[in-house]
Amino acid sequence: MKALKIGVCGVGNVGGAVIENLTSSPQIVESNGGVKIEITQVGARKGKSAVPFDLDVTTNLLEVAQNPNIDVLVELIGGCDLAKDLIEESIKNGKNIVTANKALISTHGDELFDLAKKNGVQIGFEASVAGGTPVIKALREGLVANKVKWFAGILNGTTNYILSKMTDENSSFEDALKQAQELGLAEADPTMDVDGTDAAQKASILSALAFNTPFDFKSVAYGGIESVTPDDILYADQLGYSIKHIAYGSIEGEEVNVSAYPTFVSKDQLLSQVGQQMNALEIFCEDIGSTVYYGPGAGPKPTASAVIADLVDISNGGWPVLEDDIKKNTLCKEGKKTFSRYFKLDVKNEAGAIAKVSSLFAHENISIEALVQKESKQNSDIPSVPVVIISGPISDTNAFQMSGNLDSMEEITNSVKQFRIHNAL
Amino acid sequence: MKALKIGVCGVGNVGGAVIENLTSSPQIVESNGGVKIEITQVGARKGKSAVPFDLDVTTNLLEVAQNPNIDVLVELIGGCDLAKDLIEESIKNGKNIVTANKALISTHGDELFDLAKKNGVQIGFEASVAGGTPVIKALREGLVANKVKWFAGILNGTTNYILSKMTDENSSFEDALKQAQELGLAEADPTMDVDGTDAAQKASILSALAFNTPFDFKSVAYGGIESVTPDDILYADQLGYSIKHIAYGSIEGEEVNVSAYPTFVSKDQLLSQVGQQMNALEIFCEDIGSTVYYGPGAGPKPTASAVIADLVDISNGGWPVLEDDIKKNTLCKEGKKTFSRYFKLDVKNEAGAIAKVSSLFAHENISIEALVQKESKQNSDIPSVPVVIISGPISDTNAFQMSGNLDSMEEITNSVKQFRIHNAL
Numbered sequence: 001m002k003a004l005k006i007g008v009c010g011v012g013n014v015g016g017a018v019i020e021n022l023t024s025s026p027q028i029v030e031s032n033g034g035v036k037i038e039i040t041q042v043g044a045r046k047g048k049s050a051v052p053f054d055l056d057v058t059t060n061l062l063e064v065a066q067n068p069n070i071d072v073l074v075e076l077i078g079g080c081d082l083a084k085d086l087i088e089e090s091i092k093n094g095k096n097i098v099t100a101n102k103a104l105i106s107t108h109g110d111e112l113f114d115l116a117k118k119n120g121v122q123i124g125f126e127a128s129v130a131g132g133t134p135v136i137k138a139l140r141e142g143l144v145a146n147k148v149k150w151f152a153g154i155l156n157g158t159t160n161y162i163l164s165k166m167t168d169e170n171s172s173f174e175d176a177l178k179q180a181q182e183l184g185l186a187e188a189d190p191t192m193d194v195d196g197t198d199a200a201q202k203a204s205i206l207s208a209l210a211f212n213t214p215f216d217f218k219s220v221a222y223g224g225i226e227s228v229t230p231d232d233i234l235y236a237d238q239l240g241y242s243i244k245h246i247a248y249g250s251i252e253g254e255e256v257n258v259s260a261y262p263t264f265v266s267k268d269q270l271l272s273q274v275g276q277q278m279n280a281l282e283i284f285c286e287d288i289g290s291t292v293y294y295g296p297g298a299g300p301k302p303t304a305s306a307v308i309a310d311l312v313d314i315s316n317g318g319w320p321v322l323e324d325d326i327k328k329n330t331l332c333k334e335g336k337k338t339f340s341r342y343f344k345l346d347v348k349n350e351a352g353a354i355a356k357v358s359s360l361f362a363h364e365n366i367s368i369e370a371l372v373q374k375e376s377k378q379n380s381d382i383p384s385v386p387v388v389i390i391s392g393p394i395s396d397t398n399a400f401q402m403s404g405n406l407d408s409m410e411e412i413t414n415s416v417k418q419f420r421i422h423n424a425l
Numbered sequence: 426m427k428a429l430k431i432g433v434c435g436v437g438n439v440g441g442a443v444i445e446n447l448t449s450s451p452q453i454v455e456s457n458g459g460v461k462i463e464i465t466q467v468g469a470r471k472g473k474s475a476v477p478f479d480l481d482v483t484t485n486l487l488e489v490a491q492n493p494n495i496d497v498l499v500e501l502i503g504g505c506d507l508a509k510d511l512i513e514e515s516i517k518n519g520k521n522i523v524t525a526n527k528a529l530i531s532t533h534g535d536e537l538f539d540l541a542k543k544n545g546v547q548i549g550f551e552a553s554v555a556g557g558t559p560v561i562k563a564l565r566e567g568l569v570a571n572k573v574k575w576f577a578g579i580l581n582g583t584t585n586y587i588l589s590k591m592t593d594e595n596s597s598f599e600d601a602l603k604q605a606q607e608l609g610l611a612e613a614d615p616t617m618d619v620d621g622t623d624a625a626q627k628a629s630i631l632s633a634l635a636f637n638t639p640f641d642f643k644s645v646a647y648g649g650i651e652s653v654t655p656d657d658i659l660y661a662d663q664l665g666y667s668i669k670h671i672a673y674g675s676i677e678g679e680e681v682n683v684s685a686y687p688t689f690v691s692k693d694q695l696l697s698q699v700g701q702q703m704n705a706l707e708i709f710c711e712d713i714g715s716t717v718y719y720g721p722g723a724g725p726k727p728t729a730s731a732v733i734a735d736l737v738d739i740s741n742g743g744w745p746v747l748e749d750d751i752k753k754n755t756l757c758k759e760g761k762k763t764f765s766r767y768f769k770l771d772v773k774n775e776a777g778a779i780a781k782v783s784s785l786f787a788h789e790n791i792s793i794e795a796l797v798q799k800e801s802k803q804n805s806d807i808p809s810v811p812v813v814i815i816s817g818p819i820s821d822t823n824a825f826q827m828s829g830n831l832d833s834m835e836e837i838t839n840s841v842k843q844f845r846i847h848n849a850l
Contacts, residue, residue, distance in 0.1 A: 034745035132713040134567030142559025145733035295716030308570035317742015320459035
């Protein structure tokens with residue numbers, strides 16, 4: 001049987017799950033993958049006490065990168081500093097890399113892949129997006145014969161859990177977040193999940209594969225779910241939508257737009273049915289239409305599953321190595337891509353106010369597809385009424401501008417809210 | 426750039442789509458997959474007139490199998506006779522194989538894989554199940570670190586189109602089939618799709634990968650959708666289910682059961698939302714739970730997409746080659762696996778009839794979870810009333826036996842119908 005000698009750096013939850021899988025049930029990978037994976041060395045900054053396995057442990061991670069007996073370095077320490085040094089040193093020492101590090105790949109991916117190519121080694125990063133759901137494999141291999149037109153994904157489990165909880169149980173954002181934290185689905189500091197950073201990093205990795213763009217997280221536009229209220233979810237439901245945090249990428253000519261925002265998704269779409277902390281990715285290709293991939297997007301065991309799949313792939317020759325002369329497409333932050341929009345306004349309860357709002361839409365040449373003003377039957381003493389407007393397709397720039405214009409109207413009493421509507425066409 | 430020289434045998438819809446993709450947009454595969462795929466020879470029994478491309482065409486397919494300039498033979502002629510000879514001859518001549526032939530793989534897979542192993546070549550068969558949706562890749566590679574517990578799949582697009590049409594438009598089976606034929610989604614002779622053969626063949630291929638069983642289509646139990654009526658679909662809907670044709674496989678110890686039958690699927694399951702002619706496969710693994718793969722399951726372009734993905738994989742080293750000494754699990758036709766059931770009976774409209782039916786369930790130790798008798802309020806002149814019973818979990822053997830027992834009761838006026846209920850637990 002083939003054999004692969006690996007070094008594992010980082011023994012947190014994911015590193016622990018990788019070691020646990022490979023030492024307690026090696027027969028699964030041997031029988032399914034035809035390879036014996038041997039953990040030759042473990043790098044743990046806290047030393048042997050942090051590694052409850054009978055393995056060679058060093059606190060000097062660079063020692064693993066330089067160990068001549070190791071074929072593949074598995075990087076599970078995270079972050080962009082030591083992780084980058086470690087990977088570069090390993091590559092220079094002729095080792096293949098498997099990593100779950102989305103921050104690193106989405107920021108320094110091009111540099112690292114260039115270095116890997118020069119040194120004749122490969123980098124596996126299936127675990128960096130959608131955890132145990134093999135979406136990188138689908139893009140990199142399964143759909144290799146196709147031109148991807150767009151993708152839409154629920155890539156952050158924490159926000160999907162929070163939005164699902166708000167939808168199913170009418171929880172507030174704060175209560176849902178608290179529950180997610182209690183269940184270990186959100187960090188003590190949930191900023192990176194909740195504000196959209198995590199999903200945007202993953203989306204930039206998908207873009208590199210789907211659209212041949214640079215790995216360039218800085219060119220992804222994104223926003224978080226903090227502004228979604230139970231009211232929005234109720235309006236969405238009445239209009240036939242679920243609210244999901246959707247990472248969306250599309251190509252038009254040689255220009256690629258990638259972004260990640262809370263988004264209305266029509267209930268007849270599979271993505272709208274993805275509940276709890278689950279992830280899903282829809283990939284639309286020119287000739288074959290949509291394929292959808294659904295599964296666990298995080299957690300030690302799903303992430304370990306992806307890491308080990310990469311190791312088996314490396315033992316079987318790895319992945320396509322692309323030519324240098326293929327021109328990359330451009331990733332643009334200012335998206336020309338248009339979406340229909342949900343605008344939520346609080347409008348002064350006075351004659352002519354709604355007419356003035358509608359006129360502004362007409363003036364800006366934005367069509368109104370639907371207008372809901374639910375509480376107009378209530379008594380006329382209340383100072384303002386909530387109004388929901390579904391607009392025709394407009395770009396992000398126009399939508400932000402329109403929100404600003406509405407905000408500055410004296411008939412609008414509260415900050416205007418605006419979300420995209422995903423139409424899978 | 427790497428280069429791969431292929432011979433394509435069979436130039437029907439799928440063969441045509443493969444040649445079209447590789448000759449009209451070679452840059453897609455070159456840029457995504459890092460390989461130049463050259464069609465060195467085409468085998469077409471009808472000769473050059475059947476191949477609207479400027480390629481070397483022979484009517485003698487075995488010539489392609491023996492052509493020393495070819496690395497991979499792509500078999501797209503179908504069936505188990507000439508296709509088998511052709512593949513065997515190619516393997517003996519040191520060629521890798523890519524095939525879309527589910528009938529062949531599900532019947533002679535073990536023989537062919539043994540021969541390939543002896544000759545140091547590989548066989549790609551992604552196109553044999555779920556067309557453009559990379560489910561073989563998910564099982565063979567993406568989930569390689571996991572123990573699969575069960576899978577449930579909508580693997581036949583024709584039946585899913587028919588059932589979706591019956592559900593969405595209250596069509597009869599006959600009308601829906603006719604529409605499928607008009608749209609080219611069903612053959613003139615639709616038997617293999619409608620009676621479950623096609624889904625059962627695919628399920629036996631999935632079983633070999635998921636559970637390490639022989640490729641053994643004969644050990645799959647299956648039934649078709651001809652017996653599903655608009656009434657059944659209405660009852661299903663009222664009880665919170667969709668009716669889908671589900672290929673189901675599970676392992677208990679070393680015993681594997683695989684079967685394919687019309688099945689009630691709870692509306693909160695993703696599989697219940699899979700409409701039109703689409704396919705979907707849910708794979709449940711011990712440590713990571715469910716992943717789901719959705720997409721186009723047939724048609725020239727999706728099938729060509731899978732064939733080409735296999736070609737690129739071969740250029741990158743191919744797939745795991747498993748050891749000979751790994752013991753195969755047993756595929757058993759008589760399933761011990763239990764399912765809740767839907768029984769539809771026509772019961773004589775007379776006092777005590779329903780009580781007698783209920784007693785029979787009690788006597789056979791089968792619990793009744795729900796009993797629906799909708800039309801009992803109608804006038805007492807009608808000779809019989811439809812009754813729906815949802816039973817607790819019982820095996821296929823017990824379910825068939827119970828149907829027989831009910832059929833022989835004099836209180837039952839019409840043939841009893843019985844369907845499984847899929848509980849994803």
